[in-house]
Amino acid sequence: DVKVTQSSRYLVKRTGEKVFLECVQDMDHENMFWYRQDPGLGLRLIYFSYDVKMKEKGDIPEGYSVSREKKERFSLILESASTNQTSMYLCASTPDSQNRPQHFGDGTRLSIL
Amino acid sequence: RKEVEQDPGPFNVPEGATVAFNCTYSNSASQSFFWYRQDCRKEPKLLMSVYSSGNEDGRFTAQLNRASQYISLLIRDSKLSDSATYLCVLGTGTGGFKTIFGAGTRLFVKA
Numbered sequence: 241d242v243k244v245t246q247s248s249r250y251l252v253k254r255t256g257e258k259v260f261l262e263c264v265q266d267m268d269h270e271n272m273f274w275y276r277q278d279p280g281l282g283l284r285l286i287y288f289s290y291d292v293k294m295k296e297k298g299d300i301p302e303g304y305s306v307s308r309e310k311k312e313r314f315s316l317i318l319e320s321a322s323t324n325q326t327s328m329y330l331c332a333s334t335p336d337s338q339n340r341p342q343h344f345g346d347g348t349r350l351s352i353l
Numbered sequence: 354r355k356e357v358e359q360d361p362g363p364f365n366v367p368e369g370a371t372v373a374f375n376c377t378y379s380n381s382a383s384q385s386f387f388w389y390r391q392d393c394r395k396e397p398k399l400l401m402s403v404y405s406s407g408n409e410d411g412r413f414t415a416q417l418n419r420a421s422q423y424i425s426l427l428i429r430d431s432k433l434s435d436s437a438t439y440l441c442v443l444g445t446g447t448g449g450f451k452t453i454f455g456a457g458t459r460l461f462v463k464a
Contacts, residue, residue, distance in 0.1 A: 342399075
């Protein structure tokens, strides 16, 4: 069974802090994704990666960056956290580019004060 | 027009009822279709893929109508545990791949 693990379920940070969200998958999947989910807006794609050291902007990349140094790990970085980045962050992975269903981690509920 | 549209609900149904959700999409190049289920404060989980010929998994039936560009999910004999948000999800596959998530339909099944 696919396992996608996010480092924290709940996180509270202050405005201006640099925040790291980590995601690890154990199924050797090529593709990994970071989304945020807000009430009434559904899931919105922030960044995705289809290979090590490769990254592509999603629909809302502003204020975020990502890092994929190893195939199993995809990190989301909030360079200078702001209150409008308070949200639920979800990491997902898929094995290839043929529109396979995505497998999600448990999510990180991030609050920026 | 949104790429994927779902009735947000909520749908309130009694146990044992049959309930159906529709989801319309605008991109005729969409290639793959899924229904996900999401419980409150949890991650989305794949419920079932949707195939052109329609498919069934126990009490759940999914159908795809490419001509009218919609997919549907039918839940028979609803259980209390079916209470959740159901997300319609599409993959386009053009220019690489792109996955589009609907905002979800909320279902409450009551005793």
